Amino acid sequence: MSDIDIRQLSKSYGAYQALKSIDLNIPNGALLALLGPSGCGKSTTLQLLAGFDTPSGGEIRAGGELISSPQRVVPPERRGISLVFQNYAVWPHKTVAENVAFGLHLRKLSRAELEARLSKALEAVRLTPLRERYPFELSGGQQQRVALARALAVEPRILLLDEPLSNLDAHLREEMRFEIRRVHDELGITTVYVTHDQGEALVTADEVAVMQGGIVQQLGSPEDIFERPSNAFVASFIGSNNEIPGRREALGQLRVADTLLHAEDRSGLPSIGTKAVLCIRPSRVRLGEAGGANNLNGVVRRSAYLGEYRDVLIEIAANTTLRAFVSPHLRPQPGESVQVHLPPEHCQIFATPDDAPAR
């Protein structure tokens, strides 16, 4: 096992910069999730970590040893880093046991030790009863476990998971999240988990690195990135979010149409009078009268019943709407005028994201 140290890592494909200098330190035994939309650079990072690609700049060290730099890439088989693939990549011509034992055979172990480690790996993912099956006789979730066992059997110092659950159906996916976390807790292997699904990242990871545009936007605990996002992109990518555009009148004050809203100012913007956005989670928006600041008048434009809550779209100014998740027992009707309260402790001001799509 070892820690991973990524310094100023960059990767370009021709003129396209897939990765623009990222720094990450993953402590020994930690589980880090690389989270971001497709094209954010997370898979590129993983390919570089696995040794399938050469970086354009920077370096990767594992346990202090230089394994990737533009000059030299230690080949994948010499890194002690196992990779679990999105499409499982379970070898169709080998049984479950043969798949898992393949890496062990390469290590020229004694028969007894090989069998012991094979059993241990199968046991860890609860596949022992299926060991003589061929992959086409297995369900997607079982194939995923084979891929995991195969990666774990060789006792890698680092485990990489590339969107390991995205091909599974929703139900199984939820179950496997906990499974992966359980296996990690059991074995304590330093793990990097690439996903575009925030639920997976929040459930499994000790730390989450949110990536976008080839840059790490925020590195923090799951709670950090949800409660205290470092910018509007992170706020909107993790969970549901409202971005209300306005003009910053003072530190912590944003004017939206003719209302002045108060919020924690995390924009880091030096000047007053610039454009900025106020972010608030729809679940924190209140309907009805409330004392103090941050009250707005609005008109209900759409109201959708979702069982556990009601998703209401409210127009608070021309071309400005916001979503509120409210109790399903409230029944606001489209066209109805409502009072909206944005509790200041749940409001944060950020710089306007330059590449955010218009809403």
Next chain:
Amino acid sequence: MASSLPMSAARSALDGYRRHHAFRLIVLVILLAVLALLIVQPLGWIVFNSFHDDDTGQWTLRNYVQIFASTSLWAPLFNSLLLATAVAVISTLLGVPLAWLVARTDMPMRGFIRLFTMAAFVTPSFIGALGWILLAAPNSGWLNVGWRVLSGTDWPLLNIYSMIGTIFVCSIYTVPYTFTLVSSALEEMPVELEDAATTLGSGVVRTMRSVTIPLVMPAVLVGFILSFIQGMTLFGVPAFLLTPSGTLVVTTKLAEFYQLFPPALYMSAAYCMPLIAITGMLFYARRRILGRRQFTTVGGKGRAGRKIRLRAWRLPALAFALIVPVTAVVMPYIAIVLVSLSRAWGLGPVPSNLTLHWYRWAIFENAETQRAIVNSLVYAGVAASFCMMIGILVAYIVERKLLRSAGLLAALVTIPIIIPGIVLSVGFFSAYTRQPLNLYGTATLIIAAFVATFLPIAYSQAGSILKGISPDLERAARSVGASEARTFASITAPLMRGGLVAGWLLVFIPIMRELSVAIFLVSPRTNVMTTLIYNYKDGGNYEAVCAASALLLFATLIVVLLSRFVTEGAAYRRRNAASLGAAP
């Protein structure tokens, strides 16, 4: 938990890095050396020789000037162009409607017609020409004999020894190219594309004009181009049918240079150039057509479409569709088999004339045919194996982008596709019948020429097999500690196996029937079936020639049936593998 790979020290990682790259370098050097010997060297000699004078050995441009100045040199070029154009037009006119009838209509006997068109595909066209000599030679051809008896006249109905006869024979054996291309385009086209037009209110004819025809047009054009190239590069048919009347085409003119004493090596090299230029241009055109719009369109599931009902046209359509199966397979095969079973074919197919003598002679008594049968099988087997080995290695490097020079390797192994067999024969003769590498009269020379000729097929076969195997399956092996070589041996090779056998057969079969590549390279000891048949035919012993031809056809057909069997098995396995390992 200590990893059992010794990788904790930075030194061992560096060591692995070096070993990894040393291995790649060795593989690349060997591969480049082999390809230089097989492709660069022979073609280089052709270019070099073409600028030298046969009499003086000095540098000169005289050879090129002569091609255009001398009637005896440009007339064959003109004849070749005429032949190629006619073959391309006729094959398209026959092949496209045939493909449509088989793929899209309720014409009867579609399976039979498909099977026999494929049989025409695997029949060496010079053996077809032989069959047609038996049928339509002006004096002794059976059809002409029958005509004289019936009509009471004494002039022949058909004369196969003519430009028209040659065009006819070349065309019926070229139709399968167009047929295969167009029918697979029609079959892979999703029915939904046509249904979409129909639901918008378009009738059958309108749908065909606006949807079906534009979608198969690239296949038709490529079929036309391939037919043209066939017409330009075929050697056996014009050698059998045109040379007797003194008419020459480019390929037979090349052969004539070699019959001079001493052979006009340098002149023949220059004379190869117009042929290479034309085929090169046509392959470039084909690439452009295929590159722009692939005719295998949106993920065709190959769902069987509704058959268009021909009603009253069913029988006329069948009569048309039978032209190729009957003229390319049924009639010449019957003629060849009957003659091979006759004591003397002039006596006609009557019971008293029947004998197995010529087969006994070919298999047990005559050392020449015995040796040729063994040579054909051994050379084709060895050459197909080498071909596939090189093809797989290059395809693997290209598909997995293992080396920066992958593009160069791919270009090298694809070059022979534009080099007609007879030209490669000239190249190998020039390069390897001199010091320091004088291979004349050896099996190595012929096998090497076969390997070079069929590298493009082997490479494209290997490439398409590899495309079906997700690189993640290999990366998974790398990430648990397998080297590149080990990954290939344990993962890639077993997954390729079914496809490989089929690919090997697809190289083996054309080598078995190849004539023009071997023609200048064989010696009496290294004759193969095709060259022996070609030489015997000059001797006029038709019964023996037919027995040898029947044996060759028989051997080829067995291999074809075997390949069908294996390919279907492989397709089944690939489906299984694809559902698991294919890239998303």
